[in-house]
Amino acid sequence: MVKTYNVAIMGATGAVGQQMKEQLEKRDFPIKDIVFLSSSRSAGKEIEFKGKTFTVQEAKPESFKGIDIALFSAGGSISEEFAPEAVKRGAIVIDNTSAFRMDKDVPLVVPEVKQKRSGSSQRIIANPNCSTIQMVCALQPLKEQFGMTKVVVSTYQAVSGAGIGAINELKAQAADFDNAKDAQAEMLPVKSAKNHYPIAFNVIPQIDQFADNGYTLEEMKMINETKKIMHDDSLAVAATCVRLPVVTGHSESVYVELSRAATIAQVKQAIKDAPGVELMDDPSNQIYPMPLMAAGLDEVFVGRIRQDLDNPNGFHLWIVADNLVKGAALNSVQIAEALIEENVI
CATH class of the missing domain: 3.30.360.10 (Dihydrodipicolinate Reductase; domain 2)
Structure with a gap:
């Protein structure tokens, strides 16, 4: 039986967030449940995913309870605030902002370049700049x-x-x-x-x-x-x-x-x-x-x-x-796929 995962998209209504949703759907990512998160300004909007309608929720620390994988693309300050909260609640964060990229303890990953994630205990992984x-x-x-x-x-x-x-x-x-x-x-x-x-x-x-x-x-x-x-x-x-x-x-x-x-x-x-x-x-x-x-x-x-x-x-x-596909959303989803393949999650 294929293992499935609870996934959250932080910044779900943005250009990259929308593409993340499309990549998860296109690649048939093994999802048990999915949560779409945003600022209060975009909360309440509706998103279609795999034939179902989901309401975008305002992001709060408790939003990440039970989440296995959180894909972030909502700006560096948002990642700095909420990524540690997601990790506290057991999620692995794949962050598409510059907030953690140059942190020496955070892996900066392009799967085609670096297949193995350095430090399996690290719960935040940085997605590089699109260019x-x-x-x-x-x-x-x-x-x-x-x-x-x-x-x-x-x-x-x-x-x-x-x-x-x-x-x-x-x-x-x-x-x-x-x-x-x-x-x-x-x-x-x-x-x-x-x-x-x-x-x-x-x-x-x-x-x-x-x-x-x-x-x-x-x-x-x-x-x-x-x-x-x-x-x-x-x-x-x-x-x-x-x-x-x-x-x-x-x-x-x-x-x-x-x-x-x-x-x-x-x-x-x-x-x-x-x-x-x-x-x-x-x-x-x-x-x-x-x-x-x-x-x-x-x-x-x-x-x-x-x-x-x-x-x-x-x-x-x-x-x-x-730049929105391989330069952002696809690379993030590929990182998540690599974590599953490596039995990290």
Whole structure:
């Protein structure tokens, strides 16, 4: 008999929370009972799951009584408040915020990169940043086969990474431009920031707040998380993160320097064989990944693979994935599946 589990989704009405629900349903996760949680503002809304209607409940510490697995995606402050409460009541928390990612005692997991969870007693597991997840999925097979010394990434990130409000604002601004109106900007680059800029027909070279070193917090997430996930503090990583007027799907231009020589054919084969990654690289027929075609799909797509013209150990890659699927919800559910497979829960 298949064991089933009580599951909670914290932030159930948000863009990622909705995708978590869809992934649990799509993958037929072994659920005994499910609870949808949110702030008081969204409590009372109804959610359909496997043919049944559920009412979203306001999250309280006692909401996690009897829960085996809690998927969190409601903001860092919410995770900091409620994740320990869920753990106290026996749940394992898989957190999609940045609240615990760089905690040395909290595993930061991409199942394709790190199959075994370090420290089976740890009850909080961090889901990495969306842009980091897709990049390390593509880079890990290269690191394993050839070694890696340097990564330089420029991201082209969809507005859905900033939430449903940013999606709505992009659509409204596009309509305003068509009607020759002034576009109203209240969400981007950061809702709490002093200045806001329109994203429709624009590119914003800021995601999250700026740190004192001139990098944004999003860029520092990619730098620090990549080193932690790949277990390599000596790996040189640099990032520039940019927001584009795309609804769903992050794209990345990545330059890597390998420790050992490799051919284009070897690099392509390593990526082709990697779990969760699909090679899409036929420039003669204009075949390469794009966010529009990747939307709603599970895989990380890689194309435009070129050897650097000045460094034989350097390679350029173009990496695309749905930031709400593999970049968030799917990775969280895959972590839960791995915990079951490892008999942790």
